[in-house]
Amino acid sequence: xxxxxxxxxxxxxxxxxxxxxxxxxxxxxxxxxxxxxxxxxxxxxxxxxxxxxxxxxxxxxxxxxxxxxxxxxxxxxxxxxxxxxxxxxxxxxxxxxxxxxxxxxxxxxxxxxxxxxxxxxxxxxxxxxxxxxxxxxxxxxxxxxxxxxxxxxxxxxxxxxxxxxxxxxxxxxxxxxxxxxxxxxxxxxxxxxxxxxxxxxxxxxxxxxxxxxxxxxxxxxxxxxxxxxxxxxxxxxxxxxxxxxxxxxxxxxxxxxxxxxxxxxxxxxxxxxxx
Amino acid sequence: xxxxxxxxxxxxxxxxxxxxxxxxxxxxxxxxxxxxxxxxxxxxxxxxxxxxxxxxxxxxxxxxxxxxxxxxxxxxxxxxxxxxxxxxxxxxxxxxxxxxxxxxxxxxxxxxxxxxxxxxxxxxxxxxxxxxxxxxxxxxxxxxxxxxxxxxxxxxxxxxxxxxxxxxxxxxxxxxxxxxxxxxxxxxxxxxxxxxxxxxxxxxxxxxxxxxxxxxxxxxxxxxxxxxxxxxxxxxxxxxxxxxxxxxxxxxxxxxxxxxxxxxxx
Ligand SMILES: Nc1ncnc2c1ncn2[C@@H]1O[C@H](COP(=O)(O)OP(=O)(O)O)[C@@H](O)[C@H]1O
Ligand SMILES: [Mg+2]
Numbered sequence: 038x039x040x041x042x043x044x045x046x047x048x049x050x051x052x053x054x055x056x057x058x059x060x061x062x063x064x065x066x067x068x069x070x071x072x073x074x075x076x077x078x079x080x081x082x083x084x085x086x087x088x089x090x091x092x093x094x095x096x097x098x099x100x101x102x103x104x105x106x107x108x109x110x111x112x113x114x115x116x117x118x119x120x121x122x123x124x125x126x127x128x129x130x131x132x133x134x135x136x137x138x139x140x141x142x143x144x145x146x147x148x149x150x151x152x153x154x155x156x157x158x159x160x161x162x163x164x165x166x167x168x169x170x171x172x173x174x175x176x177x178x179x180x181x182x183x184x185x186x187x188x189x190x191x192x193x194x195x196x197x198x199x200x201x202x203x204x205x206x207x208x209x210x211x212x213x214x215x216x217x218x219x220x221x222x223x224x225x226x227x228x229x230x231x232x233x234x235x236x237x238x239x240x241x242x243x244x245x246x247x248x249x250x251x252x253x254x255x256x257x258x259x260x261x262x263x264x265x266x267x268x269x270x271x272x273x274x275x276x277x278x279x280x281x282x283x284x285x286x287x288x289x290x291x292x293x294x295x296x297x298x299x300x301x302x303x304x305x306x307x308x309x310x311x312x
Numbered sequence: 313x314x315x316x317x318x319x320x321x322x323x324x325x326x327x328x329x330x331x332x333x334x335x336x337x338x339x340x341x342x343x344x345x346x347x348x349x350x351x352x353x354x355x356x357x358x359x360x361x362x363x364x365x366x367x368x369x370x371x372x373x374x375x376x377x378x379x380x381x382x383x384x385x386x387x388x389x390x391x392x393x394x395x396x397x398x399x400x401x402x403x404x405x406x407x408x409x410x411x412x413x414x415x416x417x418x419x420x421x422x423x424x425x426x427x428x429x430x431x432x433x434x435x436x437x438x439x440x441x442x443x444x445x446x447x448x449x450x451x452x453x454x455x456x457x458x459x460x461x462x463x464x465x466x467x468x469x470x471x472x473x474x475x476x477x478x479x480x481x482x483x484x485x486x487x488x489x490x491x492x493x494x495x496x497x498x499x500x501x502x503x504x505x506x507x508x509x510x511x512x513x514x515x516x517x518x519x520x521x522x523x524x525x526x527x528x529x530x531x532x533x534x535x536x537x538x539x540x541x542x543x544x545x546x547x548x549x550x551x552x553x554x555x556x557x558x559x560x561x562x563x564x565x566x567x568x569x570x571x572x573x574x575x576x577x578x
Contacts, residue, residue: 069408184427191421194408197399201368202422202474203392248409249454 040274048168049160049227049280053266055175056224056236061262062182063220064241065255066213070193075112075214077234078127080221081135082108084230087155088138092145097155098170098222105218108134113214117207158229158281160270167226174223178216189213190251228281235285240265243292246299261291321346321478321509322367327376329362336362337373342528344511346477349504351520352513354530360513361400363530364480368397380478393423396471400482401464406456412466413451416442419473441473442466445499461492468499478509485514497523 040046067076086104090097108130116123142152154162182189191199192209200206217237224233240262241254248254269284276283322344329337336359344350354360365371366378369385378384381391388395396419419441420434442448445465455463464484471479481500485493501523504510514520521527 069405187418187421187424187430188426191418194410194415194418195399195404197370197403198397198418198470199422200370201392201395201397202419203388203390204422204426245407245409249456250411250414251409254409 040271045161045163046270046274048163048165049270050267052163052168052171052227053160053270053284054263055171056227057240057262057266058259059175059178059220060224060233060236061240061244061258062179062255063217064237064239064262065244065251065258066189066193067217067237068241068245070213072213072217073234073238074124074127075109076217076221076237078112078131079105079109079214079218080225080230080234080237081131083222083225084138084156085134085141086138086222087152087225087230088141091152092141098167098226101222101225102219104134105222106215109214109218110211113211117210154229155225156230157279158225158227158232160227160280160284163226171223171227174219178219181212181216185209185212228284232281232285236262236265236288239285239288239292243288243295246292246295261288261295265291319346320344321348321381322511323377323379324363324367325377327366327373327378329359329366329371329373329375337366340376340530344478344509347504347507347509348526349500349510349524350512351524351527352511352530353520353527354515356515358515358531360515360530361482364397364482364511364513368395368480393474394477396474396476396479398464398467398471398479398481398484401460401467401484401486404467406463408455410455411451412447412453412455412458412462412469413438413442415455415466416469416473419470423474437475438469438473441469444472445469459492461488461496464488464496465499468496472503476508478511479503480511480513482513483515484512485516 041050067073083101083105086101087097089095089104090100093100112123112126112130115121115126121129188199188204188209189212191202191204192206192213196206196210199209220237221233224236228236241258243261244254244256244258247257265284265288269287270280272278272287273280273283320343322342324340324342327337327340327342328335340363342363352360352363362371366373367380367385369378369388372386380388381394383391416438417430417434420430420437424430424434439448439451442451445468447462447465447469450458450462450466453462455466458466468481468484479500485496488496497520500510500512504525510524512520512524
């Protein structure tokens with residue numbers, strides 16, 4: 038294991054671990070609340086945010102944070118007010134924010150290698166500063182999840198009932214969107230804009246196949262995500278493949294194995310057979 | 313202790329509501345007395361769920377006033393804990409990984425307050441609620457492995473865990489077999505005798521009629537409400553809103569006249 042002596046690999050592993058945990062935790066809410074498409078939309082919107090960063094010379098993480106929060110809230114507001122359906126709102130922002138990014142890049146002189154890294158992820162190019170940002174924002178997200186654990190669970194399961202009980206369901210929904218947006222942004226450097234929604238959705242979806250309680254789904258989701266990120270990193274090193282893609286394909290493999298072998302699946306078969 | 317104005321636990325005056333340009337509620341006047349067991353009847357799409365949501369403050373009427381416990385529904389604050397709500401089952405994700413006792417404990421969440429963890433007393437309230445509805449032995453069962461009737465009891469227990477004074481149930485026995493339905497209504501009858509105010513939404517008059525002690529019929533506007541023998545006596549009335557039963561109210565014992573014209577739907 039002499040590869041562990043390389044600084045880039047150490048950084049990649051720490052970043053992969055942190056992002057795996059984060060994506061799995063937020064992914065549980067995304068999967069159960071049906072926010073997968075919104076998550077993918079926010080991820081693609083970050084391209085526009087990153088491009089603004091490149092155009093203005095500000096660290097793209099911060100421009101992407103502001104941009105993605107704005108897009109997440111806009112999607113939420115548009116669909117909440119009943120103007121358009123949620124998937125329509127996502128569809129509009131999905132393409133237009135990418136278009137904005139492409140336009141900005143076209144205006145910039147020359148081709149930007151770094152931007153390519155944001156699109157497809159380059160876990161091996163994670164800087165020390167990136168690591169600190171991931172750590173700080175990630176711990177912030179986890180702290181909010183712990184603090185509002187029961188409230189987020191309630192609005193995810195049954196928002197209407199939560200509101201009747203007196204919880205601020207609307208505000209909690211926007212809190213959830215914000216946490217998803219932040220998770221997406223700090224993950225894009227590692228797995229890439231195009232692939233981040235897979236890491237958000239797939240480990241949680243795999244865990245969903247096995248779980249009978251919320252906490253076990255979260256724990257198992259984290260486990261699957263860590264196997265994907267850490268395992269994917271080593272695999273990509275040995276096979277000399279793109280790290281983001283390797284991570285995502287590994288998690289997809291876990292998902293399909295879960296879908297085929299989980300007891301939920303077997304039970305469904307049994308009940309069909311007996312009825 | 314109980315204020316005079318609270319004899320009416322719910323008051324709706326001249327309430328109108330539309331989804332876009334689809335009128336759903338049209339000048340509804342409606343009162344519910346403390347301790348009443350009311351069946352809210354009407355065909356599918358007649359606005360029953362919307363009416364309940366107006367009372368609960370989930371939708372705001374375009375016109376008119378709604379009061380519950382003498383207050384506007386969006387201004388209830390701590391009085392929210394006095395409300396129990398069992399929503400229509402279709403609104404719930406049955407693959408959600410949740411054990412019965414966890415779902416029931418959610419009934420306490422709002423009362424516990426933000427940033428606090430459930431205490432022993434909350435778990436105890438959840439346990440008592442589960443015992444009350446007869447699902448104590450299913451506490452560790454995930455929702456996905458409960459039958460329709462068991463699940464409905466979980467949601468009733470969730471509402472009861474909050475120790476409410478008024479219960480709203482929206483079509484609680486759809487997709488539940490007749491025997492289970494019967495015992496579910498007996499359970500509600502028991503709660504009612506202990507003083508619970510209950511508003512039961514259904515499009516199935518025949519089943520509801522033998523358990524409630526009053527009915528209101530809705531078809532956008534309120535077609536009839538109050539002492540059933542005054543309101544529901546005429547046949548045109550019954551035909552107008554599609555109800556095929558009429559409830560008479562003599563003292564404590566409701567008498568039912570059911571017109572059987574077998575639609576085939578239960
Ligand atoms: N969210 C909604 N948007 C638009 N129309 C709706 C919505 N919810 C209900 N409706 C319409 O309002 C009418 C009344 O619905 P509802 O109150 O659910 O009736 P009921 O509960 O008596 O079956 C129906 O015509 C229904 O199609
Ligand atoms: Mg309804």
